[in-house]
Amino acid sequence: MGEKKRAIWVFGDYRNYFQNRVTLQLLSRAKELAAKIDAEVCAVVFGHWTDEWVGDALSHNPTFCGVVGESIAHGADKVYLTDHPRLAAYSMETYALLMERLARREGPEIILIGATAFGREFAPRVAKRLGTGLTADCIGLDINGEGLLVQTAPSFGGNLVAEIVTPERRPQMATVRPGTFQEIPHDYVRKGEVKRVSMPEGLPADRVHLISSERFLPRERKLEDANVVVCGGRGMGSRKKFAKLFELAELLGGEVGATRPVVYADWADHDALVGQAGKHIRPQILFSFGISGAIQHTAACNDARFVIAVNKNPNAAMMKRADVAIVADASQLCTTLIQELKRRIR
Ligand SMILES: Cc1cc2nc3c(=O)[nH]c(=O)nc-3n(C[C@H](O)[C@H](O)[C@H](O)COP(=O)(O)OP(=O)(O)OC[C@H]3O[C@@H](n4cnc5c(N)ncnc54)[C@H](O)[C@@H]3O)c2cc1C
Numbered sequence: 589m590g591e592k593k594r595a596i597w598v599f600g601d602y603r604n605y606f607q608n609r610v611t612l613q614l615l616s617r618a619k620e621l622a623a624k625i626d627a628e629v630c631a632v633v634f635g636h637w638t639d640e641w642v643g644d645a646l647s648h649n650p651t652f653c654g655v656v657g658e659s660i661a662h663g664a665d666k667v668y669l670t671d672h673p674r675l676a677a678y679s680m681e682t683y684a685l686l687m688e689r690l691a692r693r694e695g696p697e698i699i700l701i702g703a704t705a706f707g708r709e710f711a712p713r714v715a716k717r718l719g720t721g722l723t724a725d726c727i728g729l730d731i732n733g734e735g736l737l738v739q740t741a742p743s744f745g746g747n748l749v750a751e752i753v754t755p756e757r758r759p760q761m762a763t764v765r766p767g768t769f770q771e772i773p774h775d776y777v778r779k780g781e782v783k784r785v786s787m788p789e790g791l792p793a794d795r796v797h798l799i800s801s802e803r804f805l806p807r808e809r810k811l812e813d814a815n816v817v818v819c820g821g822r823g824m825g826s827r828k829k830f831a832k833l834f835e836l837a838e839l840l841g842g843e844v845g846a847t848r849p850v851v852y853a854d855w856a857d858h859d860a861l862v863g864q865a866g867k868h869i870r871p872q873i874l875f876s877f878g879i880s881g882a883i884q885h886t887a888a889c890n891d892a893r894f895v896i897a898v899n900k901n902p903n904a905a906m907m908k909r910a911d912v913a914i915v916a917d918a919s920q921l922c923t924t925l926i927q928e929l930k931r932r933i934r
Contacts, residue, residue, distance in 0.1 A: 597696040597759070598664070598689070602633065602655040610702030612662045612771040614764060617729055618700060619663035619772070620652055624731040627697060630666040631659035632690065634683055636676035660780030662771055667780060668694075672787040677798040678706055680713065682791060688717040690785060696759045698730070698737050701871045703763040711763045720757035724867065726764045727868065727887060737762065742864050742887055746918060749887065763809035767887075795836075816842030816873040818919070819862055819889070822849040823878020826829035829857040829919040833877060833886035836922055845869060847885050863888045878918035881906030898922075 597620045601611050613632070618629045633655055642652035656667050684872040691699065691714070694868060699714070702706040703725050712860035726747070728740030736753045737760040743750040754760040807824035811817065818837040824830040830850060834857055837844045850864060862869055874892035879885065881897075889895075898918045907913040914921060 592695075594625060595630050595666075595694065595842055596622050596627050596632040597630045597632055597668075597691070597694040598659075598698065599632045599699065599707070600633035600655055600659060600667075601702045601707055602635070604657075609771055610704060610707075610764070610766040612658065612704060613769040614700045614765070615663040615752045616772040617657060617764075618698075619771040621698070621729060621731050621737070625697070625735050627639050627665050630668060630696070631656075631664040632668045632687065633659070634670045634675045634686055636643040636671055636673050639703075643733075657776070657780060658774065660778050661774035661776050663778075664780055667782050668689055669782055670785045674787065674791075677801070679793050679794050680709055681800075683710060684713040684717060685784075685791060686788075687714045690786060691718055691759060691903060693846075699759045699761045699763075701761070702704065703762045703765045704855040707763050711761060712908045715761050716815045718759065718761075720759055721752075722755045722761040722763070723752045723754075724763050727768055729762060729764065729769075736760070747883060765868045767870065770870075794885055811845055811862070811867050814843035815872045816875075817839045817845045817869050817873075817889075817892070818842050818875045818877070819845035819847070819861075819879060820850060820856070821847040821879030821885075822853075823880075823918045824850070824922075825878070825919050826856070827853065827855040832919065832922045832926060836875075836926050836929075840873075840875075842871070842875075847879055847882075855883070856907070871910070876906050876910065877922060879906045880904050881909065 592872055593709045598611060598614045598618050613694060617628060622629050656669060659667050668690060674682060701711040711722055720797060721740050723739035726739050726741045730738045732738050738754060739752045741750055741752060741760045805931055818833050820830050820833045833844050845862040846860040850856050851858050852863045861867065864887060868888040872889035872893045874889055876895060876897040878899060895910040896908045896912045898914045898921050899907050901917045
């Protein structure tokens with residue numbers, strides 16, 4: 589019998605599927621990493637009512653093929669699927685136990701999980717059960733000369749960016765922030781294998797029960813996917829002045845981002861937070877109004893194509909890294925831009 593192929597696993601976090609593309613982004617990066625270590629890419633899906641999706645996945649129905657088909661279309665060579673009524677709602681304990689058992693049986697080289705609210709809770713539990721390390725909130729992944737996963741993550745309060753490897757323990761585990769990698773275009777003709785994994789007998793009862801859940805209406809556009817982001821910081825001066833950024837973003841067809849002090853002051857929702865504790869953005873154009881440019885913020889907007897910064901301090905870090913740096917009052921310049929755009933867009 590030939591040697592078993594090494595595997596990179598991506599946990600299929602699909603409940604927020606259409607809003608949250610992190611699983612698909614991870615599959616695409618996993619595919620690139622797998623090529624470097626001659627491994628296969630596997631998605632792991634736990635849930636209920638996934639049966640018809642499997643049928644569709646295998647017949648390559650391009651209109652709706654659910655999480656299994658989408659995983660294959662986005663780079664998975666294999667999907668491990670456990671379908672059971674107990675998995676209809678996310679259950680931290682059961683999911684962690686299932687992942688542990690499956691990983692012990694199959695021995696993946698690497699497990700990648702999205703740093704979503706669920707992933708951040710789930711991944712450490714799985715790592716603990718498997719007795720391995722975990723790098724949380726990675727902003728980069730690569731393979732080094734020794735074939736080890738290099739996990740790039742902010743550390744020491746975000747003041748340093750560290751490259752972490754797991755030389756001894758297996759699997760090598762990381763959570764990755766949504767928006768860090770770009771998903772590859774789907775390919776519904778791609779073929780993959782679906783391995784059904786039955787629910788083990790005698791699982792301990794969940795200690796946490798879901799009583800009810802409520803779906804937040806998705807925002808039409810998302811900060812992580814926006815081509816234009818208008819980001820504001822404490823230098824905007826007040827909540828009222830900050831509100832002008834929404835008008836500007838609307839005129840530019842963009843989204844509003846914010847720094848931590850702004851979110852703490854309640855000038856913007858937590859949803860708008862850009863940075864280590866918030867979203868990673870990669871717009872074509874980033875406007876930065878009254879932002880100093882602390883690493884905890886800039887680490888998440890380094891992928892912006894073109895940066896226009898407005899600050900009264902020409903030496904602010906954000907001004908140094910901008911393509912265009914305008915020394916001005918942020919709020920006043922915002923007003924001028926809005927007036928000018930309104931005059932021109934008729
Ligand atoms: C563990 C940890 C995690 C963190 N995570 C995040 C995160 O995810 N996101 C984040 O943003 N921060 C984060 N921070 C905080 C971060 O370190 C900075 O404190 C924060 O980004 C600063 O926000 P700011 O630029 O809006 O404010 P400030 O640093 O106060 O900068 C305000 C800027 O506005 C300029 N200014 C003032 N008045 C005007 C004016 N009238 N016109 C024009 N410019 C003006 C000033 O010159 C200054 O450059 C984190 C910190 C820690 C320790």
